[in-house]
Amino acid sequence: METSLVLQNLLSPPVLFFALGVIAVLVGSDLEIPAPLPKLFSLYLLLAIGFKGGVELLQSGLGPQVISTIAAAMLMSALVPLYSFLVLKRQLDTYNAAAIAATYGSISAVTFITAESFLGLTGMPHDGFMVAALALMESPAIIVGLLLVKLAGGKPSPGEGEGMRWGALLHEAFLNSSVFLLVGSLVIGVLVAGYSPSGLEKMEPFTGKLFYGALSFFLLDMGIVAAQRVADLKRAGAFLIGFAVLMPLFNAGVGLAVSWLLGLPQGDALLFIVLSASASYIAVPAAMRMTVPQASPSLYISTALGVTFPFNIIVGIPLYMAMVRLVIPAV
Numbered sequence: 001m002e003t004s005l006v007l008q009n010l011l012s013p014p015v016l017f018f019a020l021g022v023i024a025v026l027v028g029s030d031l032e033i034p035a036p037l038p039k040l041f042s043l044y045l046l047l048a049i050g051f052k053g054g055v056e057l058l059q060s061g062l063g064p065q066v067i068s069t070i071a072a073a074m075l076m077s078a079l080v081p082l083y084s085f086l087v088l089k090r091q092l093d094t095y096n097a098a099a100i101a102a103t104y105g106s107i108s109a110v111t112f113i114t115a116e117s118f119l120g121l122t123g124m125p126h127d128g129f130m131v132a133a134l135a136l137m138e139s140p141a142i143i144v145g146l147l148l149v150k151l152a153g154g155k156p157s158p159g160e161g162e163g164m165r166w167g168a169l170l171h172e173a174f175l176n177s178s179v180f181l182l183v184g185s186l187v188i189g190v191l192v193a194g195y196s197p198s199g200l201e202k203m204e205p206f207t208g209k210l211f212y213g214a215l216s217f218f219l220l221d222m223g224i225v226a227a228q229r230v231a232d233l234k235r236a237g238a239f240l241i242g243f244a245v246l247m248p249l250f251n252a253g254v255g256l257a258v259s260w261l262l263g264l265p266q267g268d269a270l271l272f273i274v275l276s277a278s279a280s281y282i283a284v285p286a287a288m289r290m291t292v293p294q295a296s297p298s299l300y301i302s303t304a305l306g307v308t309f310p311f312n313i314i315v316g317i318p319l320y321m322a323m324v325r326l327v328i329p330a331v
C-alpha cells in the first residue's frame with residue numbers, strides 16, 4: 001500500500017475527527033453530542049449525497065454500464081449474506097448468524113461518503129450513479145437475512161400471521177428512512193437538474209460547501225459511539241472480531257473482481273469495493289430487531305460499528321485504493 005494514500009486518508013479532517021471521538025472516550029472525557037444532532041447530520045448527509053447523485057445520474061444517463069453496475073451491486077447485497085451465513089453458522093446459532101450475515105450484506109452510507117471525500121482529496125473522478133447502487137443495496141440484504149432464518153429452521157418474531165410479518169419486513173426493507181431519503185433525494189436531484197437549473201444553483205451551498213464540515217462533525221460522533229461499543233466486543237469474542245475484519249477484506253476482493261469485469265474506472269471501482277466491504281449499523285440492525293428479536297444486537301451492532309466501520313474508515317479505504325490501482329489501469 002502506498003504511504004501517501006494512507007497519510008492522505010489519516011490526515012483528512014473527517015478521519016481525524018473520528019479519531020478525536022475515539023480518544024475522547026478512551027481518556028474519559030465528557031465530550032458528547034446531544035442526541036438529536038447526529039440524526040440530523042445523518043439525514044443531511046443522505047439528502048446531500050442523494051441530491052448530488054441524482055444530478056450526476058442525469059448527466060451520465062442510464063447506459064448499459066450504469067444498469068449492469070447497479071444490478072451487480074444488488075446481487076452482491078444478496079450473495080454476501082449467503083456465504084457469510086455459512087461461515088457464521090459454524091460458531092453461532094441460526095438467529096445470530098442470519099442477523100450478522102444480513103448486516104454484512106448491506107452497506108454503510110457514511111463509509112461510502114468518506115470514500116467519496118477521499119476521492120476528492122486524491123482528485124480522482126467518479127460517477128454519481130454509484131449513489132443509486134448505494135440506495136438499492138440495503139433491501140436485498142434484509143430480505144435474505146429473514147429468508148435464512150426461515151430456511152434454516154428458525155422462526156421470525158411472533159405476530160398475528162405470516163402476512164403481517166412479511167408486510168412489516170418489506171416495509172422496513174424498502175421504506176426505512178435511509179433508503180427512502182436516498183432514493184427520494186436522488187429523484188429530486190434528477191428533476192431539478194433537468195427542469196430547474198436555477199434551483200440547482202440555489203442548492204449548491206447546502207449540498208456542496210457545507211458537506212465536508214457536516215461529515216467531519218458526524219464522524220466525531222461516530223468515533224465516540226464506536227469507542228463506546230468496544231466493551232461489547234468482549235461478548236463477540238475472537239471469532240467475530242476476526243470475521244469483522246476478514247469478511248470485509250474478502251468482500252473487497254470480490255468487489256474488485258466484479259469492478260474489473262464491469263470495466264469500471266478507478267474512482268467508481270473504489271466506491272463499488274467500499275459498498276461490497278462495508279456493513280450496516282443502522283438500517284439492518286433496526287430491521288433485525290423487529291423481525292429476529294432472538295438475535296443479540298450487541299453482536300451484530302458491535303462487530304459492524306465497533307470493528308468494521310473504523311477498520312474501513314482508517315485502513316480499508318486507502319488499502320482498497322491501492323488494490324484498485326494495482327488491478328485497474330488509469331484512464
